[in-house]
Amino acid sequence: MRLDELLSIVPLWLVRSSVFVFGLLWGSFLNVVIYRVPREMSVVRPASHCPGCGKPVQAYDNLPVLSYVILRGRARCCGARMSPRYPLVELIGGALSLAILEVIILNLPGSVSVGRAAAIYGADFALCLALVAAAFIDAEHMFLPDSITIGGTALGIVTATLRDLPTLDSVIGAAVGFFGIYVPFIFLYKGLLGRTGMGLGDAKLLALAGAWFGWPGALFALLAGAVQGSIYAGVLRVLGIEPKLPQAVLEDIAELEKAAAEGDEEAKKALAEDPLTEDENDAFIVRFFQRLFNAAPPEVAEAGETAPGAENAAATTDAPPTTADAPPEEEEEVADTAPRARIPFGPFLILAILELLFAGDWLRERLLPLLWPVL
Numbered sequence: 001m002r003l004d005e006l007l008s009i010v011p012l013w014l015v016r017s018s019v020f021v022f023g024l025l026w027g028s029f030l031n032v033v034i035y036r037v038p039r040e041m042s043v044v045r046p047a048s049h050c051p052g053c054g055k056p057v058q059a060y061d062n063l064p065v066l067s068y069v070i071l072r073g074r075a076r077c078c079g080a081r082m083s084p085r086y087p088l089v090e091l092i093g094g095a096l097s098l099a100i101l102e103v104i105i106l107n108l109p110g111s112v113s114v115g116r117a118a119a120i121y122g123a124d125f126a127l128c129l130a131l132v133a134a135a136f137i138d139a140e141h142m143f144l145p146d147s148i149t150i151g152g153t154a155l156g157i158v159t160a161t162l163r164d165l166p167t168l169d170s171v172i173g174a175a176v177g178f179f180g181i182y183v184p185f186i187f188l189y190k191g192l193l194g195r196t197g198m199g200l201g202d203a204k205l206l207a208l209a210g211a212w213f214g215w216p217g218a219l220f221a222l223l224a225g226a227v228q229g230s231i232y233a234g235v236l237r238v239l240g241i242e243p244k245l246p247q248a249v250l251e252d253i254a255e256l257e258k259a260a261a262e263g264d265e266e267a268k269k270a271l272a273e274d275p276l277t278e279d280e281n282d283a284f285i286v287r288f289f290q291r292l293f294n295a296a297p298p299e300v301a302e303a304g305e306t307a308p309g310a311e312n313a314a315a316t317t318d319a320p321p322t323t324a325d326a327p328p329e330e331e332e333e334v335a336d337t338a339p340r341a342r343i344p345f346g347p348f349l350i351l352a353i354l355e356l357l358f359a360g361d362w363l364r365e366r367l368l369p370l371l372w373p374v375l
Helices: 003-009 012-039 066-070 085-107 114-141 146-158 167-193 200-239 247-261 265-273 284-292 298-303 308-315 329-337 346-366
Strands: none
Touching: 003 114, 012 085, 012 114, 066 085, 085 114, 085 346, 114 146, 114 200, 114 247, 114 346, 146 167, 146 200, 167 200, 167 284, 200 346, 247 265
């Protein structure tokens, strides 16, 4: 059956309402994903339960949006307050589902088969669900799960032909997206400045953008994400708001530090690799060239030993070094391990990817003549 034939039989209002309710239901599931995935819990078992007392949530109290409104934001069993995030995510799911229908499906040629239209809707809706979950997880925990970034990249490559994108272009786009962040903002940034500029999860997320929209899409997502993130940071600065790490991140770091202090090697490795707690003095590229050209003796650069002349001068005096002259080793160590406040970049990349999904044609025609190949 063709798409126009189906729409001639089924009223459009029924299609729209069904798609919206379908999105609400999956938005409810997204709340489970957002809560459980960062805690390494199964998203299937156990069934939904009250965050306050742990009792199972009855089906009639698990209706998207309606249950929150009827119960006035509190659990029926114990009166615990429910986060407004729950109805918000559910509404986002419904809105995105309806947007895919209005912007993408209804603009397909009427001759397209219902099966192909359903496949396009399913792929795009799966992308939206993954991006929404990733945005909320990154905002709260400041990390992007591989199951979303790598899984979304694989889905983008598999479904490339649904978007009239050659599979090879999808693979190239994923590679360009990943290395477009990894090389300058992780490898070179760390090697030259001693710390990473962006997280590895951001590189994987940009690979997802490239897999779905080709290398021009990955480039747009990076540029638009950077602009939108800069605007957000500028607004915070104007309002005098200092960015702070989410409480969940502080708790995770505290647990890792406790485990590392007890000798857990994996915890030590995680702290060393985390951009929030990594050693900022590991400019390995600079250190390599210093050794190569003897710009500074390695033992002096690394161990902080005094130069020969200074050592002889120190030997001629009987005065012991004062406290002011002694290097503040403890203070430096605390400063090196203290987590640094950062704004998660993932949500801004995700916003740019959604802009590509719903306004890609407009962007290609109006704003990206130099970045997007003319087909």
